[in-house]
Amino acid sequence: MTTVTTPTQIADPASAARTLLRLNTAYFQSKVLQSAVELGLFALLAERPATAETVFERLGVHARPGADFLDALVGLGLLERTDGLYSNRPDAAAFLVPGAPGYLGGSIAQHARRHYRSWASLTDVLRKEPAGGESRPHPAGGEPAKVQLDFHKDFENLDNVRRLMGHMDVFNTFVAHELDRCVDWPRHRTFLDVGGARGNVAAHLVRTHGHLRGGVFDLPAVRPCSTSTWRPWARPRTSTSRRATSSPTRCPSPTW
Numbered sequence: 001m002t003t004v005t006t007p008t009q010i011a012d013p014a015s016a017a018r019t020l021l022r023l024n025t026a027y028f029q030s031k032v033l034q035s036a037v038e039l040g041l042f043a044l045l046a047e048r049p050a051t052a053e054t055v056f057e058r059l060g061v062h063a064r065p066g067a068d069f070l071d072a073l074v075g076l077g078l079l080e081r082t083d084g085l086y087s088n089r090p091d092a093a094a095f096l097v098p099g100a101p102g103y104l105g106g107s108i109a110q111h112a113r114r115h116y117r118s119w120a121s122l123t124d125v126l127r128k129e130p131a132g133g134e135s136r137p138h139p140a141g142g143e144p145a146k147v148q149l150d151f152h153k154d155f156e157n158l159d160n161v162r163r164l165m166g167h168m169d170v171f172n173t174f175v176a177h178e179l180d181r182c183v184d185w186p187r188h189r190t191f192l193d194v195g196g197a198r199g200n201v202a203a204h205l206v207r208t209h210g211h212l213r214g215g216v217f218d219l220p221a222v223r224p225c226s227t228s229t230w231r232p233w234a235r236p237r238t239s240t241s242r243r244a245t246s247s248p249t250r251c252p253s254p255t256w
């Protein structure tokens with residue numbers, strides 16, 4: 001038998017319900033942040049504080065939802081509004097303006113484009129198909145969101161690869177510093193960063209540990225985005241095609 005708990009049986013029902021409803025709509029906040037990055041709002045406000053009208057005109061945004069959008073960003077603590085002028089708050093200026101050393105926008109934009117839509121299919125991804133292949137009714141009613149994403153397609157277009165690399169850039173700085181801390185580098189002379197993206201981690205390692213020589217193994221499509229200090233690969237002995245992930249292909253010899 002199902003046990004039913006009524007709200008009056010818990011300590012602070014209003015607060016518990018509010019917490020759950022906040023959780024339910026948490027993606028509103030993500031989307032506001034992601035749209036601000038995608039539209040280039042933080043970059044615009046890094047030039048100078050601006051009125052709502054200027055923002056709408058420069059970014060090509062509708063005034064009606066735009067006004068609420070700007071105020072949502074004020075509410076999230078990312079913008080400040082003083083005498084009708086919007087400006088970036090310090091955290092936004094440090095992490096959301098392109099070109100800032102701590103820029104996180106590459107990853108935020110990738111989440112907007114890709115991850116957000118993938119997560120929309122979480123229920124379908126989790127649910128096993130019933131035996132016999134008949135589709136199960138959706139417990140909440142309606143049709144489940146079905147988004148088929150082909151990540152391999154990302155590598156067929158250089159702009160997509162660039163965006164993907166921008167996403168990686170956000171994390172690999174932290175990875176590089178952690179590797180400094182966790183690995184006893186004086187004991188090693190060489191390394192190969194497999195799936196090393198544009199080579200940021202590898203570049204950091206050879207810059208920081210002068211005795212190290214290293215290489216990066218990644219898909220050929222990534223090469224145009226390589227960190228400029230890297231020499232291109234010598235022709236690898238084995239394929240660097242994406243098939244390497246699903247077959248037991250040997251890594252190529254690094255070029256050190």
Ligand SMILES: C[S@@+](CC[C@H](N)C(=O)[O-])C[C@H]1O[C@@H](n2cnc3c(N)ncnc32)[C@H](O)[C@@H]1O
Pocket residue numbers: 168169171172175194195196197198201217218219222240241242243244245
């Ligand atoms: C999640 S990212 C890893 C990020 C990277 N380690 C960094 O420091 O930013 C996965 C990387 O693996 C690469 N990759 C995917 N399939 C590969 C394959 N078959 N061979 C080599 N690299 C591959 C992608 O291009 C991408 O750069």
